[in-house]
Amino acid sequence: MEDDGSTGAEAGIRGLDLGEEWKASHEALAFMSDIEPAELLKCTFPDSLVTVSEGGRDLGRFTVTVEVARRVQQPCMLLHAQSQGAINDSPCGTTVTAYLTTDLEVLEEDYHEYVKLEGHSLDRRCHMVQRDGQMLIDKVTTVGEETTTESVSHPMSVLSGLVTEGSSLLLMRLIALRKTVPEHMTFISLDQGLRIIRTTFSELAPKQMEVGDETVEVFGVERIVYSVEDGPTTWQCYFLADGHMASRVQEELKADNALYLRQHPEIRALMSDFLQFLLLRKPEDVFQFAREYFLPFASRRPPAPSLEAPPH
Template sequence: MAAAPKDEFVAVASGGRESPGHEEQQTGPLKASDQAVTFMTSIEPAELLKCVFRDSLVSVSESGRELGGFHVTVEFARKFQQSCVLLHAESQGTIDDNPCGTTVTTYLTTDLEVLQEDYYEYVHLKGQKMEKSCRTVQRDGQMVFDTVTTVGMNVKKETFSYPLSDLRGLVTEGSILLLMRLFVTRKKVPDHMVFISFNQGLRMVHSTFSELGLKQLDVGGNAAEVFGIRKTSHLSENSSSSWHCYFLEDGHLASRVHVGSPVTMKLLQLPSQQEKGNTHPHTVKTFFFLKNRLLQAVSHWLSVCILDFQKVPLHWEKDMLMRSEFLDRKDNIKTSHASYLRQHPEIRSLVSDFLQFLLLRKPDDVFQFARKYFLQFVCYRSTESHHNAPPLKKATPENSS
C-alpha cells in the first residue's frame, strides 16, 4: 500500500490524516502569530468573490495511471442564521485497487472562522472496512470535535472541545484550501504567518505557508505559468509534513502533491472562457452575502449584469440560499404582524364585529356596506379631535344602516 500523507486533506492513494502514535508530548496550547490573525481579519468580501468557482483535478501515479479525482467547490451560503462561505471538497480513488475517498464540507465566516466542518474518509480493504468521521462545530463558546472511527465491526466514538478563545488563527482541512486561493488573489504569501491546526489525534500543531515561486507547467498540452505555495504542518520539533500546490493566475488549482507521495493531483485542461464567465448561478448568492457590507457596489454590479440573466430562468424555489432568505423574511413579517396585533387588541374586535354585522345583513354591495360601516369611525374620530371627546367607544352596528 502507498505511504499515507500525514496531514490535512488526504490525497487519493493515501490513508488519511496524521496518526497520533508518534507524537511528542505537548507542553501547552499553541498560539497563532499576530500576522496570521491579522491576515484572516483583513479578508474582504470582494476577495472571497474571486474564489467562488470549482476545481476538478485527477490523481495519477508515477507511471501515469489515473487513480481517481479531486474536486473543490466554493460558494456563498447561510449557516446558523448568518451569511457564510461554503467549501465542499472530495476525492475518490484506489489504494492497491481498494476503494478509498475523503469528503470535507466546511462553513466559514468571511474571516475564515469555522462555523462547522464535517470530515469523512474511508478505505475499503478486502474483508475489512475502515472509516473515520469528525464533526467540528461551535457550541457555547467552545469548538467541539465529535469523532467516530470504524474498523471492521469495532466502532469508537470520542468528543473533545477547546475554548474558542484559544483558537484564534485556526485553519482546518477546508479553510486551508480557501486560504491558499486567497494568497493567489493577492499574488503573495505574507511572511511570518504561523497558524494553528489539528492532527488526527486532535492535538494542536503549527501550520505555515511559503512561496515556491513561479514556474511553467504543462496543462493539457498548453504551457501555463503557475504560482507555487508550500503548506507545512510542523508535527513535532523534528518532524513535518508538506504539500506543494501550484495555481493558475486566476486561482484555479493546477497541481497538488504531498511531498514524498508517488501520487500527484493535476489539472488536465485549462478552464475554458465559457466556464470562467458562467457565474450566474452564484450571482444572487453573492448579492445576499454582500448586501450589508457592499450594498451600493453590488447593486451597481447587479444592474450591469441583469442583461445576462434575461435568457436564464430564475427558479428561486430550487436555490437553497434564496429560499432560505425568503423563509427568513416570511418569518420576520409574520412575527412583526403578530406583535402589532398583540399591541392593538381592538383590531380583532373591530374586524369581528364588522364580519358579524355583514353576515347578518348580507348586503348585495359589500364595498358600499363597508364604506358606511367604517365611515362612522372616521366621523367620530374627527369630532373627538376637535372637542377633546373621551376615548372612542365601539359603534353600534344598527346605527350604521
C-alpha cells in the first residue's frame, strides 16, 4: 500500500466546508476523562435487538457485547458488535471489534461492512491501530471486481475526542446509565474517505415503550454523524434503566439514499467532474452552463416515451 500519511492527515484535520479544523468540545473531552472504572464494569453485558427503520420496517438484527480484556498486557475494554439485515431486499451487514482504553481511546479497531447487490456488491474493511504516537489506518474497498486500498496516518495529538463506530456504542451505553447528556457534546470521527469530521450526541425527550407486558419509560440518545460524502446520518437509540438498548432507529430515507449511491458509484465521479469544471470556468449563468455540460449525456440515454396523445 502507498503511504499517504501526511497528505491524509492534513486533508482530514480540516473540515471541507470552510477549511476549519474540527475539534472535540470541552464538554465531550471532560465526559471521556471523567469515566470511572466502576461505570465501565456496569457496561459489561451482552445486548441484542431487532433493528427497525423510522417507518417501522424490520431491517435485521443487531448484537453487541462488552467485556474487560487485555491487549499487549494493557487492561482495556473489548467491544464486539454485529448487525445483519437487508435494505431494499439487498443483504447487508457490519461487524466491528474494538479495543478501548478506560477513557474510550481507541487502541485498535476492525470494521467490516458489506452490501450484496445483484451483479454489483460492495465490501469495505477498515483497520486502525495506535503505534508510536500515530493512528495508522488501512482501508480496503471492493466494488464489484474492482479493489482499492488506502493508507492514512493521523498523529494522536489531533485525535483527542475521537469516536469510532465501536467506541460510540460504549459511549452511548455510559450516557444511558448516567441518564443525562451534557450540552455541546461534539466529538470528532472519521468518514468513509478517512477524513476527520464531527459527530454529536444529544438527549431525546423521554418516552414510553412497550417492553414485554409492561410499559416503561426509556432514555433516548441521538447521534448525528456529519459525513462529507453522504451528508448527515442520524441514529436514535433508546435505553432501559439498566443500560440495555430498547430500540435503535436510523433515518430510513438516508439509508436508502446511501444504498443508492453505493449501487451507483459513478454518480460521485460525475458530480465531482462537473463541480471541478464549474469552479474552473466560473460561469455567470450556472443553469445554462449545467445544461450544456450534461447535454451530451442525454444523447446516450434511450429515447423517452412520447407524451403526445396516440392518434385516434
